[in-house]
Amino acid sequence: MTTERIDRASVGLRSERGPILLAVMLSVGLVAIDATILATAVPSVVEDLGGFTQFPWLFSIYLLAQAVSVPIYGKLADQRGRKPMMLLGVGLFVLGSVLCGFAWNMPALIAFRLIQGLGAGAIQPIGMTIVGDIYSVAERAKVQGYIASVWGIASFVGPTLGGVFSDYISWRWIFFVNIPLGLAAAWVLSRRFHERIAQQTKHQIDYAGSILLAVGGSLLLLGLLEGGVMWSWDSAISIAVLALAVVLLVTFVFVERRAAEPVLPLWVLGQRVLNSANSSALLVGVLMVGLSTYVPLYAQGVLGTSALVAGFALAAMTIGWPIAASLAGRIYLSLGYRTTMLFGAAIVVIGAGLLLGVSPGSSVLYLALACFVIGLGLGFTASPGVVAAQSSIDWRSRGVVTGANMFARSVGSAVGVAVFGAVANAVVASRVGGNQKELEKLPGNVLAPAIHDVYYGAAAAAVLLVVAAAFMPNRVKEQPRD
Known part of the structure; x- marks a missing residue:
């Protein structure tokens, strides 16, 4: 077996780990800000470039590229080391950002967003893997809070910068704006993060598995994202896309059984800790997209707030998350992983119940409170799941495990978009029928029941999160960090 490890003489000291953590936080900040900054600028982009009917692809293509590349980067990080893959991800993200900034029409901007997504696919999982490498379980609890705080800050900085620039x-x-952040992160990583990769055998890259996963995963996410939007669910193209995705992914499973070094080893699906962590991550993805998509729409379309106020209502979730993530470590170190995750999942259920209580007569503060409570619960649930998964695996497989967890969350987001979109569309269709004028206006008396049914779906996902958390062992035997 190939021996690969981080050089402890270089990164074991606290004085060295601080700059590395800062570089990881800067890198994650690139992805976090990008998740919110573009949404507020869409009207300006469309006004300049045109292509109103194409602009949803700015988000879909990014999500597709990010999701399907995550497991591949995770495996390559285990084979080639964290540093080169992280630098590749940051480089692709910055390159995509530069090209997006110079885009001359909507198709070009969509193509360059794909490059950004490929970069983001490396940054998140490998950043979390590096944290798992250089910090112990006890230390990781606090560090997870730092990284979660990046998302909380980005929830304010992103929309504000987007509005100011536009x-x-x-x-x-x-x-x-991504250029200086990306260059700073790359400079610190290249100067302060040192790995020693000792290779006794030559690696075999799983090209067949990588291609099958990338194409099959892309088609699956494409079918889930665009079903009921670009085409109807029962259309020929929808059936063909989803059927081909299933065929390719089933073929992927057979290929992985025979591969010498599979890009996504099947043992990842056979461990209790990983199954609980990944199923929880999938449901976290479902809940996140449900809130981020429909809470601002409800605030503006039903409660009559401005776009800025609606954004701050949603930001309450990303305030609650880092608070809980920073506190979660103390709980799972003393009471265990399952207890902490169940505590968090129970808070999510309470938050989902509050969300069901929202009505056209509610204040936006009540809506923000529900989001804050759900964010607290997600912070107590998601962070222990990642730490438990990383702790159960040694260095050589930690990248794959972290990548699989992030992939599960991305798939959950795509599933959430599809399911919640189908629910909302069905209610809208039943209310307005074929009245195209009403469909374009979508008055509050149509939006309110449609989005309220989405909140029922979020509540169901919250209950399933309790079930997923219940399967997590309370204690996990920590494997060596190098």
Whole structure:
């Protein structure tokens, strides 16, 4: 077996780990800000480039590229080391950002967003893997809170920067702002993060598995994202896309059984700790997309708030998350992983119940409170799941495990978009029928029941999160970090 490890003489000291953590936080910040900054600039982009009917692909293509590349990067990080894959991810993200900033039409911008997504697919999982490598379980509890806080800060910084650039400078600067952040992160990683990779055998890259996973995963996510949007669920193209995805993914499973070094080893699906962590991550993805998509729409379309106020209502979730993530470590170190995750899942159920109580007469503060409570619960659930998964695996497989967890969350987001979209569309269709004028306006008396049914779906996902958390062992035997 190939021996690969981080050089403890270089990164074992606290003085060295601080800059590495800062670089990881800067890198994750690139992805976190990008998740919110573009949404506020879409009107300016469409006004400049045209292509109103194409703009949803700015988000879909990014999600597709990010999701399907995550497991591949995770495996390559185990084979080639964390540093080169992380630098590759940051480099692709910055390159995609530069190209997006110079895009001349909507198709070009969509293509360059794909490059950004490929970079993001490396940054998140490998950043979390590096944290798992250089920090112990006890230390990781606090560090997870730091990284979660990046998302909380981005929830305010992203929309604000997007609005400022769009209104006063140019929407193109929402991409150019990534350049100094990316260069700073790459510089610190290249100077302060040192790995020693000792290779006794030559690696065999699983090309067949990688291609099958990338294409099959892309088709599956494409079918889930665009079903009921670009085409109806029972259309020929929808059936063909999903059927081909299933065929390719089933073929992928057979290929992985024979591969010398599979890109996604099947043993990942056979361990209790990993199954609980990944199923929880999938449901976290479902809940996150349900909130991020429909809470602002409800605030604006039903409660009559401005876009900025609606954004702050959603930001309450990303405030609760880092608070809980920073506190979760103390709980799972003393009471165990399952207890902590069940505690968090129970809080999510309470938050989902509050969300069901939202009505057209509610205040936006009540809506923000429900989001805050759900964010707290997700922080107590998601962070222990990642730490438990990483702790149960040694260095050589930690990248694959972290990548699989992030992939599960991305798939959950796509499933959430599809399911919640189908629910909302069905209610809207039953209310307005074939009245195209009403369909375009979508008045509050139509939006309210449609989104309220989405909240029922979120509540169901919250209950399933309790079930997934219940399968996590309370204690996990920690494997060596190198």
